[in-house]
Amino acid sequence: MSKIMTGAEMVVQALQDQGVTHLFGYPGGAVLPIYDALFLQKKIQHVLVRHEQGAAHAAEGYARSSGKVGCLLVTSGPGATNAITGLTDALMDSIPVVCITGQVPTHLIGSDAFQECDTVGLTRHCTKHNYLVRKIEDLPRILHEAFYIARSGRPGPVVIDIPKDVQFASGTYTPPKNIQHKTYQPQVKGDLAKIKQAVAMMAKAKKPILYTGGGVVNAGPEASTLLRELVQQTNFPITSTLMGLGAYPGSGPNWLGMLGMHGSFEANNAMHDCDLMICVGARFDDRITGRLDAFSPGSQKIHIDIDPSSINKTVMVDLAIVGDCGHVLEDIVRLWRAEAHQSDPKALKAWWAQIDQWRARKSFGYKKSPTTIKPQYAVERLYELTKNRKTYITTEVGQHQMWAAQHYKFEEPNRWMTSGGLGTMGYGLPAAIGTQLAHPDALVIDIAGEASILMNIQELSTAKQYLAPVKIFILNNEYMGMVRQWQELLHGGRYSSSYSEALPDFVKLADAYGMKGIRCSDPAQLDSAIQEMIDHPGAVLFDCLVDKAENCLPMIPSGKAHNDMILPDFEEDIGKVIDDKGKMLV
Amino acid sequence: MNAQAALSPYSSSAGKTERHETHVLSVLVDNEPGVLARVVGLFSGRGYNIESLTVAEVAHAQGLSRITVVTSGAPETIEQISHQLERIVPIHTVTDLTLDNAFVQRELAMIKVRGKGENRTEALRLSEAFRARVIDATTESFIFELTGAPKKIDDFVELMRPIGLVEVSRTGVAAITRGPLEM
Numbered sequence: 107m108s109k110i111m112t113g114a115e116m117v118v119q120a121l122q123d124q125g126v127t128h129l130f131g132y133p134g135g136a137v138l139p140i141y142d143a144l145f146l147q148k149k150i151q152h153v154l155v156r157h158e159q160g161a162a163h164a165a166e167g168y169a170r171s172s173g174k175v176g177c178l179l180v181t182s183g184p185g186a187t188n189a190i191t192g193l194t195d196a197l198m199d200s201i202p203v204v205c206i207t208g209q210v211p212t213h214l215i216g217s218d219a220f221q222e223c224d225t226v227g228l229t230r231h232c233t234k235h236n237y238l239v240r241k242i243e244d245l246p247r248i249l250h251e252a253f254y255i256a257r258s259g260r261p262g263p264v265v266i267d268i269p270k271d272v273q274f275a276s277g278t279y280t281p282p283k284n285i286q287h288k289t290y291q292p293q294v295k296g297d298l299a300k301i302k303q304a305v306a307m308m309a310k311a312k313k314p315i316l317y318t319g320g321g322v323v324n325a326g327p328e329a330s331t332l333l334r335e336l337v338q339q340t341n342f343p344i345t346s347t348l349m350g351l352g353a354y355p356g357s358g359p360n361w362l363g364m365l366g367m368h369g370s371f372e373a374n375n376a377m378h379d380c381d382l383m384i385c386v387g388a389r390f391d392d393r394i395t396g397r398l399d400a401f402s403p404g405s406q407k408i409h410i411d412i413d414p415s416s417i418n419k420t421v422m423v424d425l426a427i428v429g430d431c432g433h434v435l436e437d438i439v440r441l442w443r444a445e446a447h448q449s450d451p452k453a454l455k456a457w458w459a460q461i462d463q464w465r466a467r468k469s470f471g472y473k474k475s476p477t478t479i480k481p482q483y484a485v486e487r488l489y490e491l492t493k494n495r496k497t498y499i500t501t502e503v504g505q506h507q508m509w510a511a512q513h514y515k516f517e518e519p520n521r522w523m524t525s526g527g528l529g530t531m532g533y534g535l536p537a538a539i540g541t542q543l544a545h546p547d548a549l550v551i552d553i554a555g556e557a558s559i560l561m562n563i564q565e566l567s568t569a570k571q572y573l574a575p576v577k578i579f580i581l582n583n584e585y586m587g588m589v590r591q592w593q594e595l596l597h598g599g600r601y602s603s604s605y606s607e608a609l610p611d612f613v614k615l616a617d618a619y620g621m622k623g624i625r626c627s628d629p630a631q632l633d634s635a636i637q638e639m640i641d642h643p644g645a646v647l648f649d650c651l652v653d654k655a656e657n658c659l660p661m662i663p664s665g666k667a668h669n670d671m672i673l674p675d676f677e678e679d680i681g682k683v684i685d686d687k688g689k690m691l692v
Numbered sequence: 693m694n695a696q697a698a699l700s701p702y703s704s705s706a707g708k709t710e711r712h713e714t715h716v717l718s719v720l721v722d723n724e725p726g727v728l729a730r731v732v733g734l735f736s737g738r739g740y741n742i743e744s745l746t747v748a749e750v751a752h753a754q755g756l757s758r759i760t761v762v763t764s765g766a767p768e769t770i771e772q773i774s775h776q777l778e779r780i781v782p783i784h785t786v787t788d789l790t791l792d793n794a795f796v797q798r799e800l801a802m803i804k805v806r807g808k809g810e811n812r813t814e815a816l817r818l819s820e821a822f823r824a825r826v827i828d829a830t831t832e833s834f835i836f837e838l839t840g841a842p843k844k845i846d847d848f849v850e851l852m853r854p855i856g857l858v859e860v861s862r863t864g865v866a867a868i869t870r871g872p873l874e875m
Contacts, residue, residue, distance in 0.1 A: 227729070230729060255781060288784075289782060289784050415772065415779055418771065419772055
């Protein structure tokens with residue numbers, strides 16, 4: 107099935123052969139031949155973003171919500187550098203993305219040509235792998251290899267930098283078949299002897315906890331099904347990182363809520379006091395562990411991860427199983443059942459009794475107000491009014507993101523798109539557009555802050571152009587709320603540059619972009635306003651004016667341990683909680 | 693580049709040893725553009741130490757190069773370095789030679805020494821004791837070529853210092869496992 111074609115045609119053909127339906131991009135001099143090839147076909151929809159960072163986040167949203175590889179196309183120089191934030195985001199959160207960048211012709215490389223930059227040099231540190239295609243003969247192999255690398259093992263972004271002369275050159279295209287990379291072959295099946303050992307440890311545990319992460323979501327929906335089965339069979343409590351929400355249902359009986367810096371009191375205390383921690387597809391990030399030398403001091407730890415470099419990176423574990431979460435969970439569930447293991451019922455009953463005491467603290471509680479919309483209340487109402495629909499939530503970064511994670515209950519995997527590792531403000535709107543295009547019939551909501559949304563506000567045009575009916579739900583407290591909160595905690599309430607001065611009128615802004623704007627500041631009218639947003643067939647910019655001073659609690663202050671949280675009913679001076687050493691941390 | 697200083701304040705020594713070890717890693721890579729930059733970038737980006745680094749093609753037909761890195765750190769850090777290296781796509785294998793300690797290592801150095809009279813004779817005498825070769829000579833200088841384990845070169849350089857050491861150029865370590873098997 108080999109065929110002679112130009113490099114540009116090969117790119118488009120390879121994308122089609124890889125099953126790409128949407129390509130997010132922005133044209134420019136160095137990618138014009140590829141844009142011409144796109145013009146002449148109908149299988150792939152090109153989605154014109156308004157900034158290349160938006161293309162990368164849209165591809166991430168598309169990938170995370172669909173389980174497929176997200177794809178973007180940008181030009182050389184500024185096109186590539188603008189995409190770098192999104193690529194770094196995808197690397198940190200293990201999102202499969204293929205980014206094609208144009209490059210100046212090979213004979214001009216290194217001459218500081220117009221719109222030239224060292225794309226492979228710049229993206230070496232923010233991609234899983236990258237290529238500069240120097241010869242047309244290499245192009246078909248590289249295109250297919252890039253998709254294989256992006257989606258295999260621990261997923262991540264891959265850049266293919268294609269000089270313009272290579273796009274014009276003619277060569278033989280070969281379709282993808284059984285790509286076997288000569289060096290990159292990640293181990294997906296776990297070592298059975300170790301899995302047996304893990305099952306034996308689980309059967310003996312008196313105070314076990316499952317700590318799961320984005321790896322479960324990345325392992326596909328089957329992995330989440332297996333995880334639920336495991337929880338049901340063992341009756342173990344389960345918590346998850348920000349990235350792993352939805353793998354186990356938020357309404358499930360064994361769910362402790364998210365753990366970590368803004369996680370629940372019960373999840374963090376259970377992590378601290380457990381005797382067996384089973385980490386599935388998570389990486390002991392600093393937002394999760396808090397102070398490392400006080401992290402779960404009395405527990406044995408099992409770590410299941412597809413990336414060997416994640417193991418023993420920050421926390422030393424007792425048993426490491428390298429493999430895909432789905433495969434390993436399958437083996438664990440099978441062995442648990444086949445060997446007729448039982449959890450220790452007496453011990454587990456006592457453990458649950460302890461957990462219920464922590465639960466009774468209601469750490470996600472807050473003081474309701476009849477006059478002001480509390481941000482937590484807004485997320486709660488949003489959840490109640492959308493929970494019976496096929497809803498996808500994206501977020502920006504900050505307080506609103508944590509409130510969304512705390513108060514929106516995710517029942518399914520792939521329904522929650524947020525920037526976890528890199529913490530990229532401006533992620534949510536383009537990610538929502540990517541998600542919406544992958545799921546045209548779904549309700550897609552970007553829970554945003556008024557500061558974050560302005561970082562990629564230009565993408566409203568993209569939503570308008572492609573009739574993506576995304577709902578942008580801004581929790582507007584007129585502050586970069588998380589910055590303000592930390593300034594209150596660490597810097598004596600001196601709110602240096604964290605007030606959102608000179609904000610636009612979001613309702614008028616919506617009007618200017620040709621979409622619906624809604625504003626609400628009255629708790630009594632919130633439900634009907636949210637309903638209006640849901641019922642509107644097109645995109646909506648919802649300006650929800652919330653309490654300006656609300657802090658995001660509970661919180662493990664920096665430098666403290668899991669069992670040393672600030673709870674919502676905290677009465678003392680919040681500015682005195684963190685010691686000097688803690689102030690050094692981010 | 694000190695790995696300890698680069699650690700985040702979230703890090704702690706909990707569960708980690710305080711030992712600081714020097715290890716020789718042998719890394720087989722595809723000989724393609726940028727592969728050395730990936731390896732070096734990994735070390736600088738993550739704050740690992742490089743004490744020496746050598747790279748050369750070792751199998752032309754298969755397009756393979758071998759990078760030999762001498763690095764130092766806590767044993768856990770060195771294990772982490774190996775795993776991080778394994779993530780780089782064009783890397784075939786990473787072997788920590790120090791783990792089994794059954795390997796030989798050699799380094800080549802060129803040492804320029806300046807002196808007259810008694811110093812000159814002394815330099816020459818010592819070079820014979822170390823089996824160094826004279827590869828360049830003027831009436832007031834020698835360049836010695838010396839091959840051996842790094843320690844031997846260090847020792848020779850120290851002896852030359854009071855005699856009239858001018859400067860040294862070293863290749864860094866190349867290493868290979870002992871016995872009949874490949875690394």
